[in-house]
Amino acid sequence: MTNPAHDLIDADVKGNDVVLFMKGTASMPQCGFSSRVAGVLTYMNVPFKDVNVLANDEIRQGIKDYSDWPTIPQMYVKGEFVGGCDIITEMVLSGEMDTLLKENGVAFDEEAASRVREANKQD
Numbered sequence: 001m002t003n004p005a006h007d008l009i010d011a012d013v014k015g016n017d018v019v020l021f022m023k024g025t026a027s028m029p030q031c032g033f034s035s036r037v038a039g040v041l042t043y044m045n046v047p048f049k050d051v052n053v054l055a056n057d058e059i060r061q062g063i064k065d066y067s068d069w070p071t072i073p074q075m076y077v078k079g080e081f082v083g084g085c086d087i088i089t090e091m092v093l094s095g096e097m098d099t100l101l102k103e104n105g106v107a108f109d110e111e112a113a114s115r116v117r118e119a120n121k122q123d
């Protein structure tokens with residue numbers, strides 16, 4: 001049986017290096033978690049496709065089934081699920097996100113990523 005939502009999600013995930021399924025858009029997020037992730041990726045100059053799940057209930061449910069992850073936002077890099085807001089925040093602050101992006105050939109602003117880490121240092 002075909003599943004149009006699954007096919008649309010699959011095309012976005014496989015057709016873009018970085019995809020963020022979020023509530024709202026990168027320029028107008030409609031949830032704090034989505035806003036946080038879109039904001040840090042934008043600040044780091046990571047090119048990504050934003051998919052607004054609030055525009056389509058089937059995508060909103062479909063992305064949870066696709067990843068087997070219950071919440072939004074959800075980030076994918078080169079077809080692989082990376083995580084939601086908590087995981088992405090942790091990866092940015094630890095430098096793991098830099099490594100993942102570099103390993104996957106995704107260009108971004110490394111100095112901006114360092115600034116994020118510097119600004120969030122806790123001693």
Ligand SMILES: N[C@@H](CCC(=O)N[C@@H](CS)C(=O)NCC(=O)O)C(=O)O
Binds near residue numbers: 086087
């Ligand atoms: N701890 C989560 C926070 C995200 C979250 O709790 N999202 C909720 C509220 S925006 C959600 O997607 N709920 C299901 C829904 O609204 O469809 C993360 O790390 O991403």
